[in-house]
Amino acid sequence: MAGRHNLTIAADRLWQSLAEMAEIGPGIAGGNNRQALTDADGKARRLLQRWCEDAGCTMALDQMGNMFATRPGTDADALPVYVGSHLDTQPTGGRYDGVLGVLGGLEIIRTLNELDIKTKHPIVVTNWTNEEGTRFAPALLSSGVFAGVHDQDWAYDRTDAEGARFGDALNRIGWRGEEAVGARKMHAFFELHIEQGPILEAEGKEIGVVTHGQGLRWIEVTVEGRAAHTGSTPMPMRRNAGLGMARILEALEAIARDHAPDAVAAAGHIDVYPNSRNVIPEKVVLTADLRSPILEVILDMEARLEAEARAICDALGLRVRFEVVGGFDPVTFDPACVGAVRDAAETLGLGHRDIVSGAGHDACAISRVAPTAMVMCPCVDGLSHNEAEEITKDWAAAGANVLLHAVLSMAEIVE
Ligand code: HGY
Numbered sequence: 001m002a003g004r005h006n007l008t009i010a011a012d013r014l015w016q017s018l019a020e021m022a023e024i025g026p027g028i029a030g031g032n033n034r035q036a037l038t039d040a041d042g043k044a045r046r047l048l049q050r051w052c053e054d055a056g057c058t059m060a061l062d063q064m065g066n067m068f069a070t071r072p073g074t075d076a077d078a079l080p081v082y083v084g085s086h087l088d089t090q091p092t093g094g095r096y097d098g099v100l101g102v103l104g105g106l107e108i109i110r111t112l113n114e115l116d117i118k119t120k121h122p123i124v125v126t127n128w129t130n131e132e133g134t135r136f137a138p139a140l141l142s143s144g145v146f147a148g149v150h151d152q153d154w155a156y157d158r159t160d161a162e163g164a165r166f167g168d169a170l171n172r173i174g175w176r177g178e179e180a181v182g183a184r185k186m187h188a189f190f191e192l193h194i195e196q197g198p199i200l201e202a203e204g205k206e207i208g209v210v211t212h213g214q215g216l217r218w219i220e221v222t223v224e225g226r227a228a229h230t231g232s233t234p235m236p237m238r239r240n241a242g243l244g245m246a247r248i249l250e251a252l253e254a255i256a257r258d259h260a261p262d263a264v265a266a267a268g269h270i271d272v273y274p275n276s277r278n279v280i281p282e283k284v285v286l287t288a289d290l291r292s293p294i295l296e297v298i299l300d301m302e303a304r305l306e307a308e309a310r311a312i313c314d315a316l317g318l319r320v321r322f323e324v325v326g327g328f329d330p331v332t333f334d335p336a337c338v339g340a341v342r343d344a345a346e347t348l349g350l351g352h353r354d355i356v357s358g359a360g361h362d363a364c365a366i367s368r369v370a371p372t373a374m375v376m377c378p379c380v381d382g383l384s385h386n387e388a389e390e391i392t393k394d395w396a397a398a399g400a401n402v403l404l405h406a407v408l409s410m411a412e413i414v415e
Pocket residue numbers: 131132133139140358359360361
C-alpha cells in the first residue's frame with residue numbers, strides 16, 4: 001500500500017463524534033455526569049452501537065454489559081485486536097476521559113472502511129462497563145471480571161449510595177448480555193486515553209508511550225465515636241469522629257509525601273454521620289486512595305495508615321476499622337505492544353516519551369489476560385476528573401493516529 005505510513009484518521013470526524021457523545025449526560029459546568037448504568041449511560045451505549053453498526057460492525061454484549069463491536073478480518077481464525085476504553089464518567093467528569101479511547105477505536109474502523117483497507121485479524125471496538133467505580137466501587141469493575149480479578153456474582157452485588165445493586169441496575173437499563181464474561185481471547189488490546197496529568201503538556205510532547213501503570217488500593221476507614229450536643233458537651237467528654245477523620249487525613253498526606261516522588265494519596269469519598277450542624281459526628285466513613293508504581297510502597301502506605309489511624313483513634317477514645325474495597329497491583333505493559341505504540345509515534349513524527357500512568361485504566365486489568373499497551377495524549381493543565389477537562393483536536397488526532405498505526409501493526413493489513 002502506497003504511503004502506508006501516511007495513513008491518518010479524520011480528525012474533524014473524531015472531534016465531531018466526541019462533541020455529540022458529550023451531549024449525553026451533561027454536567028453542570030460543561031463536562032459530563034454520565035455515571036455507570038444510569039439512563040445517560042444507556043443512551044450513550046445506544047449511540048455507540050448505532051455508530052458501530054453504521055460502520056459495518058457486529059455488536060456483542062457480555063453479562064457485565066461490556067460491549068464488543070467487531071469489524072471482520074480476512075482470517076476468521078485470527079484472534080482479534082481489541083481497542084477501547086469506557087463511556088462512564090465521574091459525577092463531575094470531563095468530555096474525554098474514557099470516551100476518547102472508545103471513539104478513537106471507532107474512528108479507526110471508519111478510516112479503514114473509507115480507505116477500503118482489510119486486515120488479517122478482526123478489530124473489536126470495546127466499551128468496558130463501570131471503569132470509574134464512582135457509583136459502584138471498585139474502579140475497573142467489569143474489565144476486572146473479564147480478567148478474572150473479580151467474581152461476577154460479587155460484582156453484581158456491589159451497591160451504590162442508595163443501595164441499588166449493580167446487577168439490578170444493569171438489567172434496568174437493558175444492557176446485560178448473555179455472553180460469558182472473559183470467554184473472548186485477544187491478540188492484543190490497545191487503549192487511547194488522556195494523560196490526566198501535567199507531564200506531556202509541560203514537555204511539549206503529543207504522545208505518551210505508556211510502559212507501566214501505577215497500582216492502587218482503596219481502603220475504607222470507618223471511625224466511630226459518639227453523637228452528642230455540640231453546645232452542651234464539655235470538650236474533654238467528646239468522642240468526636242470528625243476530629244479523628246481530620247487527623248487521619250493529615251497522616252495520609254504525610255505518609256504519601258514521605259514516599260515522594262513514588263506515591264500519592266488522598267480521600268475523595270467521605271461520609272459524616274449524622275452530618276447535622278449541632279451534633280458531634282458519631283461516625284465517619286472515608287476511602288483512602290493510595291497509589292504508587294512500586295508495590296512495596298503501596299503495602300507500606302497501607303500498613304502505616306492502619307497503624308497511625310489506630311493510634312489516633314485510641315488517643316481520642318474512638319473505634320476504627322478498615323476494609324480494602326478496591327485495588328490492583330502495579331502493571332508492566334507488554335513490550336511488543338508498547339514497541340508498536342513507540343514505533344507508531346516515530347513513524348508519524350510525533351514528539352513522544354515513555355510514561356507511567358498515574359491513573360488506573362481498563363488496560364491495567366486487561367493486561368492480565370492479553371498483550372496490552374496504552375497511548376496517551378496531553379490534557380490542558382493536566383486536569384481531569386473535573387468538568388473543565390480539556391484537550392485539543394490536534395492532540396486527539398495525534399493519539400488516534402498512533403492508535404491506528406499500533407493497531408494495524410498487530411492486525412496486519414492485507415494487500
Ligand atoms: O481511578 C482511576 O484512576 C480511574 O480514573 N478510574
